[in-house]
Amino acid sequence: MELTERKKKILRAVVERYIQTAEPIGSRALQELTGLNVSSATIRNELADLTELGYLEQPHTSAGRIPSPKGYRLYVNELMEEQRLSLEETRQINDALHLKMRELDKVIDQAGRMVSQLTNYPAFALAGNPKRPTIKRFDLILVDSASFIAVVMTDGNLVKNKLFRLPTDLSEPQLQLLTTLLNTAFVGKTLDQLTPELMRVAEHAAGGSYGLISLVVSFAMEVLDSLENSAVYTAGTSHILDHPEYQDVGKAQKLMAYLSEEQTIAQSLALPALNDDGAKILIGPENVAEELKDSSVVLASYDIGDGMKGVIGVVGPTRMDYAKVAAKLSYVADGLSKLFGTPELPPAGPAKEKEE
Amino acid sequence: MELTERKKKILRAVVERYIQTAEPIGSRALQELTGLNVSSATIRNELADLTELGYLEQPHTSAGRIPSPKGYRLYVNELMEEQRLSLEETRQINDALHLKMRELDKVIDQAGRMVSQLTNYPAFALAGNPKRPTIKRFDLILVDSASFIAVVMTDGNLVKNKLFRLPTDLSEPQLQLLTTLLNTAFVGKTLDQLTPELMRVAEHAAGGSYGLISLVVSFAMEVLDSLENSAVYTAGTSHILDHPEYQDVGKAQKLMAYLSEEQTIAQSLALPALNDDGAKILIGPENVAEELKDSSVVLASYDIGDGMKGVIGVVGPTRMDYAKVAAKLSYVADGLSKLFGTPELPPAGPAKEKEE
DNA sequence: CTTTAGCACTCGGGGAGTTTGAGTGCTAAA
DNA sequence: TTTAGCACTCAAACTCCCCGAGTGCTAAAG
Numbered sequence: 198m199e200l201t202e203r204k205k206k207i208l209r210a211v212v213e214r215y216i217q218t219a220e221p222i223g224s225r226a227l228q229e230l231t232g233l234n235v236s237s238a239t240i241r242n243e244l245a246d247l248t249e250l251g252y253l254e255q256p257h258t259s260a261g262r263i264p265s266p267k268g269y270r271l272y273v274n275e276l277m278e279e280q281r282l283s284l285e286e287t288r289q290i291n292d293a294l295h296l297k298m299r300e301l302d303k304v305i306d307q308a309g310r311m312v313s314q315l316t317n318y319p320a321f322a323l324a325g326n327p328k329r330p331t332i333k334r335f336d337l338i339l340v341d342s343a344s345f346i347a348v349v350m351t352d353g354n355l356v357k358n359k360l361f362r363l364p365t366d367l368s369e370p371q372l373q374l375l376t377t378l379l380n381t382a383f384v385g386k387t388l389d390q391l392t393p394e395l396m397r398v399a400e401h402a403a404g405g406s407y408g409l410i411s412l413v414v415s416f417a418m419e420v421l422d423s424l425e426n427s428a429v430y431t432a433g434t435s436h437i438l439d440h441p442e443y444q445d446v447g448k449a450q451k452l453m454a455y456l457s458e459e460q461t462i463a464q465s466l467a468l469p470a471l472n473d474d475g476a477k478i479l480i481g482p483e484n485v486a487e488e489l490k491d492s493s494v495v496l497a498s499y500d501i502g503d504g505m506k507g508v509i510g511v512v513g514p515t516r517m518d519y520a521k522v523a524a525k526l527s528y529v530a531d532g533l534s535k536l537f538g539t540p541e542l543p544p545a546g547p548a549k550e551k552e553e
Numbered sequence: 554m555e556l557t558e559r560k561k562k563i564l565r566a567v568v569e570r571y572i573q574t575a576e577p578i579g580s581r582a583l584q585e586l587t588g589l590n591v592s593s594a595t596i597r598n599e600l601a602d603l604t605e606l607g608y609l610e611q612p613h614t615s616a617g618r619i620p621s622p623k624g625y626r627l628y629v630n631e632l633m634e635e636q637r638l639s640l641e642e643t644r645q646i647n648d649a650l651h652l653k654m655r656e657l658d659k660v661i662d663q664a665g666r667m668v669s670q671l672t673n674y675p676a677f678a679l680a681g682n683p684k685r686p687t688i689k690r691f692d693l694i695l696v697d698s699a700s701f702i703a704v705v706m707t708d709g710n711l712v713k714n715k716l717f718r719l720p721t722d723l724s725e726p727q728l729q730l731l732t733t734l735l736n737t738a739f740v741g742k743t744l745d746q747l748t749p750e751l752m753r754v755a756e757h758a759a760g761g762s763y764g765l766i767s768l769v770v771s772f773a774m775e776v777l778d779s780l781e782n783s784a785v786y787t788a789g790t791s792h793i794l795d796h797p798e799y800q801d802v803g804k805a806q807k808l809m810a811y812l813s814e815e816q817t818i819a820q821s822l823a824l825p826a827l828n829d830d831g832a833k834i835l836i837g838p839e840n841v842a843e844e845l846k847d848s849s850v851v852l853a854s855y856d857i858g859d860g861m862k863g864v865i866g867v868v869g870p871t872r873m874d875y876a877k878v879a880a881k882l883s884y885v886a887d888g889l890s891k892l893f894g895t896p897e898l899p900p901a902g903p904a905k906e907k908e909e
Numbered sequence: 910c911t912t913t914a915g916c917a918c919t920c921g922g923g924g925a926g927t928t929t930g931a932g933t934g935c936t937a938a939a
Numbered sequence: 940t941t942t943a944g945c946a947c948t949c950a951a952a953c954t955c956c957c958c959g960a961g962t963g964c965t966a967a968a969g
Contacts, residue, residue, distance in 0.1 A: 223932050236942050241933070259932050259949045299715065338692050338704060346712050348694060348704060356702050356714045359655070435790060435809035438802055446794050446802060453791035579961050592913050597962070615920045615961050 221261030266481040280520035306430040313433025318513035329387040335379040388421040429459035442514040455488035467508040470496040476523040497530035577617030622837040636876035662786040669789025674869040682861040685743040691735040709859040744777040785815035798870040811844035823864040826852040832879040853886035
């Protein structure tokens, strides 16, 4: 059954007011808020209907109404106006997006912090890749006769390195041989495919090369592993204490505990949202996790490039300002996609050349 | 004035009991706890003296006594027995110290988390270097005609890399030239010494090389910069809610806000402790930061190698279990020092060789 | 001089009772 | 269908009072 215009107007007023004040709204207050030219008694009748239909709740008989999760849902789906960010706000975000370090982890971490600061809610951010990562190339750099740097690059164009110090001497040709060997034997393999079997074969081919193969490969495996179980960065968890619904320390504690279970967040919350575009809003009981049953989550996904995607999200009371949060989150997500979309090197290089 | 043995015994009992229960201790309870064969009245007299001397406090006239910061200080200095960790505990720490990734940032982050989990208090960890870092060597790896990887190694043997994609073509000899150039012009320089002046000279020497110099150098500068302003990792902030002294949300919030000001922690708390060995304990008002005036901090420093040091610390109520926390922290710090002290490569390499 | 028993006193915490006021639901009239 | 009016409800805030743990003081005993 479709609601009448007037009912919608009232529902909307209740939601918006409650988002601001966190207090039940009574019929009298609604008279003014809605601007409807009807008496409070009429509004009371409407409120009774809306309560009957499950859009509103009453903390106790003699209190005003507050939105139920169902009410929020209707509000988010139909009543909420797209919030436009102010110039000030977009400028702020744009500034913050000018991150110095472009290391993937750091950028994601920073993005999470930024969102948390922007919204005043706890936030999290992570990257996830749909396909299993593989190594694309190996390089070994001789530092001195007793140490070398291994550089591995994944198919997602992520580059990692590690310095190895050896108890024995090492020569350039030796390293070259190793490099070729690594590149022929292990490129394009996923983590599971790097079997001990394969290692043994390659090690044998390496001859007397000190088991260096296994060292570098196990480093590569660490890299692949950390990529598959991508880290979740949380930020601003203390913000939940700002909101009256978490004045009860017990509740705050539960939510915080949940937020520090990073793997759970990744699996159950963020990853399912990877492929949804735009902002996704999960209200109270719509959340799978028990700990989030009376909180809400807003998620947005962004493109990292090379098929990788990421998710940033915000957690807060069901009473959170969905319009604003969703707008900010989407804006940041877009910004990140653009950031990753542009080549690392702005074509400033050639421009700098004097001679044209 | 030196306290009598009996007074010390009483003070100690008060502190230890209060650490457990967070409740004021009365004279009757102390009769049992101390094992002294005197009446409660006698103890009351002693308590009055200790209060007079500033070692104890009374929340209100008709309550028992709790230790004052001065009392804690005496306890920590003279009365506290070195806590020995149980086998179970050392095993737990040793296990946790077997970290997979040996990337510096991650290790430090992990260490902080571990300590927090171990002690049930919020913890932080950071690395700091006394001397200004410089770049030790540059390497450039050609990936394909339009991209290359820059690898820089600092004097602290930290290696960082970055992938550059270019709008133009690139050749191996070109890269080699660049590498030599970079290594002659910029090695051994601190951040300030990498002046625009120097850059211009080097760029000029590079001839038509597309301003690549400045790209790589500015990456190097980022690395140096991030090394100088080393990150602070905090973990387990939600643990403060476990303790009754922070049931007051306002207090918890203040402390949490402080803990998220990572730069402040670094500057005012951790860095001063860099060169103190062993555990350092700061009780309540001994802290410089206003926000910590009624909390305590335990710090321990560890060696990273190459002259770099790090600090891990724990923040909690003044009532925290100093003996246990200090013991755990020292143990972890030692473990970290050892971890960094041993070469990256366990000499397992040669051992793996079949043919001897 | 120290220790002890005894006793009056203090003060926070918790429970019961009361008041207040915002807000409701219902009814009867417009 | 809307409105005015009115009785009713209930949480929150306040007051009052009791309880008991614990103190400080005094006077006597060691």
